[in-house]
Amino acid sequence: MIMTEEALDVIVVGSCMTxxxxxxxxxxxxxxxxxxxKFFIGFGGKGANQCIQAARLGAKTAMVCKVGKDFFGDxxxxxxxxxxxxxxxxxxxxGSATGAASxxxxxxxxxxxxxxxxxxxxxxxxxxxxxxxAISHAKVLVCQLEISPQTxxxxxxxxxxxxxxxxxxxxxxxxxxxxxxxxxxxxxCCNESEAELLVGSPVANVEEANQAGQELLKxxxxxxxxxxxxxxxxVVKTQESISKHVPPTPVMAVDTTGAGDSFIGxxxxxxxxxxxxxLEEMAHRANQVAGRSVQAAxxxxxxxxxxxxxxxxx
Numbered sequence: 001m002i003m004t005e006e007a008l009d010v011i012v013v014g015s016c017m018t019x020x021x022x023x024x025x026x027x028x029x030x031x032x033x034x035x036x037x038k039f040f041i042g043f044g045g046k047g048a049n050q051c052i053q054a055a056r057l058g059a060k061t062a063m064v065c066k067v068g069k070d071f072f073g074d075x076x077x078x079x080x081x082x083x084x085x086x087x088x089x090x091x092x093x094x095g096s097a098t099g100a101a102s103x104x105x106x107x108x109x110x111x112x113x114x115x116x117x118x119x120x121x122x123x124x125x126x127x128x129x130x131x132x133x134a135i136s137h138a139k140v141l142v143c144q145l146e147i148s149p150q151t152x153x154x155x156x157x158x159x160x161x162x163x164x165x166x167x168x169x170x171x172x173x174x175x176x177x178x179x180x181x182x183x184x185x186x187x188x189c190c191n192e193s194e195a196e197l198l199v200g201s202p203v204a205n206v207e208e209a210n211q212a213g214q215e216l217l218k219x220x221x222x223x224x225x226x227x228x229x230x231x232x233x234x235v236v237k238t239q240e241s242i243s244k245h246v247p248p249t250p251v252m253a254v255d256t257t258g259a260g261d262s263f264i265g266x267x268x269x270x271x272x273x274x275x276x277x278x279l280e281e282m283a284h285r286a287n288q289v290a291g292r293s294v295q296a297a298x299x300x301x302x303x304x305x306x307x308x309x310x311x312x313x314x
Contacts, residue, residue, distance in 0.1 A: 009272035014047015015146030053265025062086035136162035182219035258299035
């Protein structure tokens, strides 16, 4: 099934990870074996998370990614299909295993995580060329940094060249980000710790986020959104000298894992479906979608479908 004939709303070039989660009373010391009380396998990876949230809101989505020719890879492809994500550009490699994150969580909610990127790092130019017809006809392209940064940069350049709106999420943050990333981002969207690493000064509140946003804007982005968890987010746009604080909707958080990805997936949906809506309103609505996700456990399992949300969000 190749869907170049019908334009996609959102195409995500990024990572897939299988999360192997063990809950235990505490984290083990070196060489120690302890008993945990719960184990589960979840679907994760920033790219896939963002894609699934956009799909659940009703966006026509495709994922460009690499998994292994293994049990986890097969399962991940099925997970995409179950969520209505096009899988034409999901490659399976026999040379490397599906990306995996081994996560141990203690009773205080602290965790220790080992990530093995695996097949994610094999995603390159060849796969992008194969997906180019779909990329060039999409409305929005989303990238992060859990694959090779050069692959993300190339994907953003291809999208920009074809007039496709771009969202770039510099996560996990790297200090020596290629300056070209700013110039190819219509919306540069990061959280407070990522912003802090990129601008080199603290970002703990709305005022500091304003300053960081202005600094990132100077580097060439179309606009910047800095998410601040329970403090909402800050939106800074080229055309306007002042930045806007979008306050949060207060919720009782159960599990904040993957909330940032839920926000970006929702933002991509709004950019594709409501291109004339102002960015602050999109951010406000994406905040509400992400707010809904933190009220349930897990990552993708907590992501709301369109029917779970208030009709006024659409």
